[in-house]
Amino acid sequence: MASNRLACHDCHRIVEPDENVCPHCGSNDLTEDWAGYVVITHPESSEIAEKMEVTESGEYALKVR
Structure with missing residues:
Protein backbone atom coordinates (compact mmCIF):
# COMPACT_ATOMS: atom_id res chain seq x y z
CA MET A 1 0.00 0.00 0.00
CA ALA A 2 1.46 3.30 -1.05
CA SER A 3 0.93 6.10 1.46
CA ASN A 4 -0.04 8.58 -1.25
CA ARG A 5 -3.15 6.65 -2.26
CA LEU A 6 -6.47 8.39 -1.71
CA ALA A 7 -9.65 7.34 0.06
CA CYS A 8 -13.17 8.26 -0.97
CA HIS A 9 -15.14 10.09 1.73
CA HIS A 42 -16.17 -11.87 0.51
CA PRO A 43 -18.43 -9.05 1.67
CA GLU A 44 -21.45 -11.34 1.94
CA SER A 45 -19.81 -13.25 4.82
CA SER A 46 -17.74 -10.48 6.42
CA GLU A 47 -18.69 -8.84 9.70
CA ILE A 48 -16.44 -5.88 8.89
CA ALA A 49 -18.15 -5.46 5.51
CA GLU A 50 -21.52 -5.52 7.24
CA LYS A 51 -20.48 -2.85 9.76
CA MET A 52 -18.99 -0.71 6.97
CA GLU A 53 -22.04 -1.34 4.76
CA VAL A 54 -19.79 -2.68 2.00
CA THR A 55 -21.30 -4.91 -0.66
CA GLU A 56 -18.38 -5.19 -3.11
CA SER A 57 -14.92 -6.73 -2.78
CA GLY A 58 -12.05 -4.26 -2.67
CA GLU A 59 -9.62 -2.18 -0.66
CA TYR A 60 -11.12 0.17 1.92
CA ALA A 61 -10.02 2.75 4.47
CA LEU A 62 -11.37 2.17 7.96
CA LYS A 63 -11.34 5.85 8.89
CA VAL A 64 -11.61 8.76 6.45
CA ARG A 65 -11.19 12.28 7.78
Whole structure:
Protein backbone atom coordinates (compact mmCIF):
# COMPACT_ATOMS: atom_id res chain seq x y z
CA MET A 1 0.00 0.00 0.00
CA ALA A 2 1.46 3.30 -1.05
CA SER A 3 0.93 6.10 1.46
CA ASN A 4 -0.04 8.58 -1.25
CA ARG A 5 -3.15 6.65 -2.26
CA LEU A 6 -6.47 8.39 -1.71
CA ALA A 7 -9.65 7.34 0.06
CA CYS A 8 -13.17 8.26 -0.97
CA HIS A 9 -15.14 10.09 1.73
CA ASP A 10 -18.40 8.53 0.50
CA CYS A 11 -17.62 4.82 -0.01
CA HIS A 12 -14.19 4.56 1.74
CA ARG A 13 -12.65 2.84 -1.29
CA ILE A 14 -8.91 3.27 -1.75
CA VAL A 15 -8.07 4.78 -5.15
CA GLU A 16 -4.89 5.69 -6.98
CA PRO A 17 -3.43 9.18 -6.40
CA ASP A 18 -4.02 10.25 -10.01
CA GLU A 19 -7.80 9.75 -9.72
CA ASN A 20 -10.01 12.86 -9.56
CA VAL A 21 -13.26 10.93 -9.18
CA CYS A 22 -13.89 7.66 -7.35
CA PRO A 23 -14.33 5.02 -10.07
CA HIS A 24 -16.58 3.03 -7.73
CA CYS A 25 -19.21 5.55 -6.60
CA GLY A 26 -18.52 8.65 -8.72
CA SER A 27 -17.72 10.98 -5.81
CA ASN A 28 -15.05 13.65 -6.24
CA ASP A 29 -14.57 13.90 -2.46
CA LEU A 30 -11.19 12.14 -2.21
CA THR A 31 -8.57 12.65 0.50
CA GLU A 32 -5.07 11.63 1.57
CA ASP A 33 -6.22 11.90 5.20
CA TRP A 34 -7.28 8.35 6.02
CA ALA A 35 -6.24 5.58 8.41
CA GLY A 36 -6.60 1.83 8.61
CA TYR A 37 -6.62 -0.49 5.64
CA VAL A 38 -8.79 -3.51 5.01
CA VAL A 39 -9.17 -5.77 2.00
CA ILE A 40 -12.62 -7.30 1.76
CA THR A 41 -12.80 -10.36 -0.44
CA HIS A 42 -16.17 -11.87 0.51
CA PRO A 43 -18.43 -9.05 1.67
CA GLU A 44 -21.45 -11.34 1.94
CA SER A 45 -19.81 -13.25 4.82
CA SER A 46 -17.74 -10.48 6.42
CA GLU A 47 -18.69 -8.84 9.70
CA ILE A 48 -16.44 -5.88 8.89
CA ALA A 49 -18.15 -5.46 5.51
CA GLU A 50 -21.52 -5.52 7.24
CA LYS A 51 -20.48 -2.85 9.76
CA MET A 52 -18.99 -0.71 6.97
CA GLU A 53 -22.04 -1.34 4.76
CA VAL A 54 -19.79 -2.68 2.00
CA THR A 55 -21.30 -4.91 -0.66
CA GLU A 56 -18.38 -5.19 -3.11
CA SER A 57 -14.92 -6.73 -2.78
CA GLY A 58 -12.05 -4.26 -2.67
CA GLU A 59 -9.62 -2.18 -0.66
CA TYR A 60 -11.12 0.17 1.92
CA ALA A 61 -10.02 2.75 4.47
CA LEU A 62 -11.37 2.17 7.96
CA LYS A 63 -11.34 5.85 8.89
CA VAL A 64 -11.61 8.76 6.45
CA ARG A 65 -11.19 12.28 7.78
